[in-house]
Every structure is written in C-alpha cells, then in structure tokens.
Amino acid sequence: MGLVCCIKIPDAVPMKDVDPYSVDFSALRVLELVHSYGSFSRAAETLGVTQSSVSYTIERLRKAFDDPLFVRQGGQVVSTQKCDELAGQAAMILAEFNRMTLPTDFDPSTASGVITIACNYYERAVIIPDLVRVMRTKAPNLKLKIISSFSSGRQRLSQGESDILIGPMRVPESGFFGRKLLTDHYTVIVPEGHALQDGVLDVETYAAMPQIIVTYGSQWRSRYLIEVEDQGLELNSVVEVPSPAMIPDLIRDTDLIATVPARVAAVMGSDVRTIPCPLPSPFDVMAYWTERTHKSPMHKWVREELSKIVRRLVTLDS
Structure with a gap:
C-alpha cells in the first residue's frame, strides 16, 4: 500500500524499547487510519492533530512492536506484512471497544x-x-x-x-453488512408540451433524440448507458451534466429529453412528463x-x- 507522507523511515528494524502494554486505543486508531488512508496527513486531519503527532505515535508503535511498520520500497513507502496484520487486528479491537462504550438501551427522543x-x-x-x-x-x-x-x-x-x-x-x-432497500428503473422525461410527451419510444428513436446525459462526474455510469452500448447504439448527447438536479430547468422549452431513475422523475415536479424508457434497466x-x-x-x-x-x-x- 503506497503512502503519501513526509517522515523519516528507518533503514533497519528498531530495537524494542517501548512496552507494548503502554500502547493505548488512541495509538491503535492512529495506526488504523494511517494504514487505511495511506497518508499521515489525512490521518492527522481526521483526528484533528498535527502530522508530527501522528509521526511520533507511529515511531512509538515501531518500537513497541519491534517492526518498522512502513518502509521504503521502489521509491515509495509501503506497509510491512506485520503492519497489515496489526492494522486489521486494531480495527477489530477498536470496533469491540466502541461497542463496549455504547448504552444498552436507546431512546431516540433523548439520544444525541x-x-x-x-x-x-x-x-x-x-x-x-x-x-x-x-x-x-x-x-x-x-x-x-x-x-x-x-x-x-x-x-x-x-x-x-x-x-x-x-x-x-x-x-x-x-x-460489510448489506441490505437491499428498493428496486428502481429508468424512465424518460420530457418538458411540458414536448412532441413526444404522449408518445412511445422504440430503441432507435430513443437513441436518435437529442438529450441530456447525466455523467455523475464520470465516477458512476448509469446502467441504461451500459445497455445502450451493449446494443451497439450511441445516444445523441448534446448536453452533459454531473447530476440530475438541474434537468427540469435545462429541458424546459426545448426539444431535449433526459433519462433518470423513475423515483427521481417523480420528485421533479409538474414541469416534466414521463415516457417509458425502451431500456428501463432495473437496479437495486x-x-x-x-x-x-x-x-x-x-x-x-x-x-x-x-x-x-x-x-x-x-x-x-x-
């Protein structure tokens, strides 16, 4: 795991001169965060302390566990195998301790x-x-x-x-624990008065229509776009936006269409009309x-x- 930090990395394993029993939960939290983030500075920011404080804690942990924890390798700083093991064990210890601090009863009306x-x-x-x-x-x-x-x-x-x-x-x-909340699908929205507001779209007509594509900042790809590609089609994209938030305003008084989840369309107000999407692409x-x-x-x-x-x-x- 690569790390971005500015600390001195020992060239040899340090001699143990810190009692392992002096390691407290705060130190384990530092180790877990540095290992998880891959960054001393991000760990310090999360904890609200200085980077030098994080570096000091890691130095004590090196001595307590008789291991460098983070070493130079190929021009980068990586965690040792023992560090990987310690970080995993620290996460479990901290989770168990967190449960110990929780009240056994919960009253939402008074809880903070x-x-x-x-x-x-x-x-x-x-x-x-x-x-x-x-x-x-x-x-x-x-x-x-x-x-x-x-x-x-x-x-x-x-x-x-x-x-x-x-x-x-x-x-x-x-x-990780998981639970399915609901299933939704995609629908096409058009502005009030659009020529297709009472029509039915086939896949070819749908692909040819000028439309707004939601890109989610290129960090997520809607399932219907994958299905369009799988069918060898290309949408007539004339506007790209990172979020569906402004679509009702953008399509108003235009010939544009947009494809959004059905439940999102339902909260977009009365200025838009919905048409069944030829590629509804259900998702959980x-x-x-x-x-x-x-x-x-x-x-x-x-x-x-x-x-x-x-x-x-x-x-x-x-």
Missing part, C-alpha cells in the same frame, strides 16, 4: 449523536428527505451528516468516514455498514427507520 451517511443525488432526492423528517420528529437531538460517495463510497465506509453507505452498488467484500439500491456500527442501538434504529421509509415508498408504488 451524529449519523453520517454516504450517498449521492438519487438517495438525497428520494430517501433522505423522509429520513430528515423522521429524525426531527422522533430523534430531534440526533444530527445527520450527508457526504458524497461516488466511487469512493466503499472506502469512506471502511475508513469510518461514514456510518452507512447507500446507493446502487454492490460491495462483495467480507467485513443497497445500504451497507460495517462491524463498527453493526450492534450500535443508535445506528440500528436509523437503519430500521430507513427500511420503514423505503417500505412506504414501495407500498405507494403498488
């Missing part, structure tokens, strides 16, 4: 804390508004922090930057979390509220 969810536009438009209303009603002292996930969602979850990852992705690795929206929060009463409550929200959405579709 911060829930961080990594997600993108779809979840922010379709799911998060209802979660905000639920939390303000049932758990007014809980704070909700929303961060973008894109292609780094799994990493942000594993590094503890988020408590829950929500999105249309699969996380097959071990160490998943929720993932890690061992760190798996048994936390607060996080279990939030996950259950998310499940209730999507169950209501699915019921409304029926």
